[in-house]
Each structure stands twice: as structure tokens, then as C-alpha cells.
Amino acid sequence: MTARSTDTKQEIIRIGKSLIRMYGYNAFSYADISKELNIKNAAVHYHFRGKEDLLAGILDNYMEEYQQLGKHLQASSLTALQKLEKFIERYSTLAECNCICIIGSVASDYNTLPESVKEKTTQLIGLAVSMIEKILLEGKRKGELHFEESARTRTLLLLTNLAAGVQLARISGKKDYDAIRKAAISQLK
Template identity: 25%
Template sequence: MRTAESLLRSKGYAAFSYADLAEAVGIRKASIHHHFPAKEDLGLAVVQAYVERMVQSYDDICHRHSSVEVRLAAFADWFMAGAKEGRLPLCGALAAEMAVLPPRLQALTRNFFRIQLQWLQKVLDEGAALQEIPAHIDTEVCSRQILSLLEGSSFVDWALDDRKTVDARTLLCLAGISPAPRALH
């Protein structure tokens, strides 16, 4: 499953095959087909497992950290971990191929984004309630900005192969919820 995820994040859904996976894992294609009769079945299993890990990680972030700034920094670090390894975020890699994804994977990809946006908005709403971020911030819009900045940054990093991930403080500044770092003044 992890190898299939890595292939999805580096080659894309349409470009990777059972032959690629069999070679990478060192098993026969028939063994993969036994567990996942269709590529869509494998894709669904990979994405569902990833989303479960992601949700658990987000819950852990909320339990370990109380401030909105630290939670968002932890989110950015978690999100950009794959970029540091030269891989696209799974949600972005899937979204880039939305037109060729089977309908169930399209639906799961949309839900994948919704889960992230809902978590971000919840964190921002809590931060606004605690007066950690300005009350005028539209948390729904800001959630999209944060996710868009991370997604876009990961694609630029991947295309340039330079692994220059977004600094969490800069991310918060660009989203309008933190003062600009000194270098941006």
C-alpha cells in the first residue's frame, strides 16, 4: 500500500501500473490482482488508508498543541513532508488527474479536500474565538488560501526539484492571519 501510494504521488494514477508496483515490491502482478482485482480498487484502498492516517495526524496535532499558529505550523509540516522527499501531496496528485480518475476516486478526492478544509476552518474558528487571529478573518476563505498555498508550493517544489518548502510563518502571513516576518517588511 505504501509503495502504491508513493507511485501515485510520484507518477500519478494514470501513469503507474501493476507492473510498476510488482517490480517495486518484488512480487508478481497476479498477487496484486488477487487482493485488488482492478486498479480502482487499489487506488481507493490507498487513498482511504491515507485519509485515515491524515485524520489521525490532525487529531494528534489538536491534542498536542493548543495555539492556532502552532497547529497550522504542524499542519504545514505534515503536509509538506512528502515534498521534502520529492513527492506530490496525494490529494494534489489525484486532483491533477481528476478527468481520468474513476468516479469513485473522483468522489473520494473531493472528500479528501473537504476533510482538510474543514479541519483548517475548525482550527481557525477556534483561533478566532480565542482571539489568536483577527476576528474579521473569513475562516472558510482563509482555509482555502492555506491549502491552496501548500498545494501550489508542493507542485512548484516538485516541478523544480528543489524542495524549498513553505515556511509556516510566511504561510500564515500570506493567509492574512499573522504579521509579516521581518524579511517581508
């Protein structure tokens, strides 16, 4: 495989990841990607046979990203609260650029996604949930974080606050997102 090919394929994934968070799976086209790369839209079909395959590639890439983030946080010397804040930072970045998270994006479009990728969305969410769950459990064990519910339920509460928080931020403003973020963290202290 030549360097050019690898680059193009990676570039397509990179742009696709951005588009799916900005507009959603159904609202971006191969043309959006090919324009940015100055190639013809059909060239994208060489790297990804169909949009369905591109989506699978995007989701695989996100899963690698989450796994690396998980390992990175695990290996770090950060406190549980700091680890949590590192994760939450990602959402604040999304709110800044009017993007929503990949989880909210695929969940909102779920009923229109090709069957072949639905299982991947389940896996992706599983990764995110278990990553946060571990951090919460560690925080509780060390006395840094406090909550009554199960770690999984707490994770779901936090994740839904963040996922819908960045969605709302587009419409009612970043101030609301910030209020949500601060309150969600402060609930755990």
C-alpha cells in the same frame, strides 16, 4: 486472514500512496508495486481486483490518516498556530522528496479517474478542509490567528498555497516553497 496477506495488502497500499504522490495515478503501474515487493504484478490483482480498487483503498487510507491526525491535534495541548504548523510540516516533508500532496495529485488527474472513486476524492478534500477550518476558527477565537475572510475561504487560500507550492517546488525549487510557506503563515499572525 494470514499475517502474510495482511502485510502484503498493507505494503501495497503503502507503496501505492508513495507512487501516487511521486508520479500520479496514471503514471504508476502494478509492475512498479510488484517489483518492490518481489512478487509478480498479477499478485497485486489478488489484493486489489483492479487499479480502480487500489485507488479506492489508497484514498480510504488517507481519509483514516487525516481523521487520526485531526483527533490527535484536537486532543493535544498545542496552540492553534502550533497545530497549523504541524499540518504544514507535512507539506514541507513532501517538498523535500519531490512529492506532491494527495489532494493535488487526484485533482490534477481527476478527469481521468474512474467514476467509482470520484466521490471519495470529494470526501478526502472535505476532511482536510474542515480540519484546517477548525484550527483557524480556534486560533481566531483565542486571538492567536487573525484573518478577515471566512474561515473556509482562508482555509482554501492556505491549502492552495501549499498544494501548488509543493508542485512548483519540483520545478522552480524548494526556496520558492519556503517563501510561500513563511508568507502564508505570517499572513495569519
